Amino acid sequence: NAGVMQNPxxxxxxxxxxxxxxxxxxxxxxxxxxxxxxxxxxxxxxxYLQKENIIDESGMPKERFSAEFPKEGPSILRIQQVVRGxxxxxxxxxxxxxxxxxxxxxxxxxSRLTVL
Amino acid sequence: xxxxxxxxxSLIVQKGGISIINCAYENTAFDYFPWYQQFPGKxxxxxxxxxxxxxxxxxxxxxxxxxKSAKQFSLHIMDSQPxxxxxxxxxxxxxxxxQKLVFGTGTRLLVSP
Numbered sequence: 148n149a150g151v152m153q154n155p156x157x158x159x160x161x162x163x164x165x166x167x168x169x170x171x172x173x174x175x176x177x178x179x180x181x182x183x184x185x186x187x188x189x190x191x192x193x194x195y196l197q198k199e200n201i202i203d204e205s206g207m208p209k210e211r212f213s214a215e216f217p218k219e220g221p222s223i224l225r226i227q228q229v230v231r232g233x234x235x236x237x238x239x240x241x242x243x244x245x246x247x248x249x250x251x252x253x254x255x256x257x258s259r260l261t262v263l
Numbered sequence: 264x265x266x267x268x269x270x271x272x273s274l275i276v277q278k279g280g281i282s283i284i285n286c287a288y289e290n291t292a293f294d295y296f297p298w299y300q301q302f303p304g305k306x307x308x309x310x311x312x313x314x315x316x317x318x319x320x321x322x323x324x325x326x327x328x329x330x331k332s333a334k335q336f337s338l339h340i341m342d343s344q345p346x347x348x349x350x351x352x353x354x355x356x357x358x359x360x361x362q363k364l365v366f367g368t369g370t371r372l373l374v375s376p
Contacts, residue, residue, distance in 0.1 A: 182366075192365070206363075256306045
């Protein structure tokens with residue numbers, strides 16, 4: 148009964164490097180969400196994906212950030228040319244529900260990115 | 264209009280007391296209001312949720328009170344225990360937003376022994 152698995156749990160990058168965060172949803176879940184949590188703040192929506200499709204990326208910065216959820220394998224959140232302001236905890240969540248219904252999101256334990 | 268405002272930012276309650284956290288929203292399209300609990304170093308986990316067709320929902324020691332006309336909802340933790348010490352987030356979503364939750368800024372609860 149594995150939950151949402153995220154890796155790496157901690158990632159340190161220097162400014163200008165790339166960060167790649169991976170998320171394996173709960174088995175059978177086809178909806179994946181990425182949220183960002185800055186210190187002492189709530190979670191902010193970034194992107195919602197279904198298999199091979201980006202459904203809503205309204206919360207994701209237009210530059211340097213990209214996300215994918217391929218047919219096989221985990222979802223990937225990619226941050227190119229990282230800056231110090233990208234330092235945050237990135238949480239992945241998954242859901243089995245149809246996109247037009249509301250319901251519980253199952254969160255992973257997060258990937259904590261530190262940019263030096 | 265997409266914001267959910269949460270208060271207080273932090274809360275200290277004695278063991279056995281009642282913890283109360285409040286949230287307010289503006290978007291009347293919101294129709295799902297969950298509370299998530301987060302322990303340090305962990306991801307948020309759903310605690311309890313309510314929809315606007317009821318004014319109260321209770322699960323064990325946790326109760327959500329919902330006031331549709333005031334656009335407010337609150338979490339009550341009865342008989343608070345040290346194990347309840349965590350950060351609590353209220354959230355909201357509307358049916359046209361693909362379960363995109365809008366979170367409050369969180370309340371850090373400390374229950375003293």
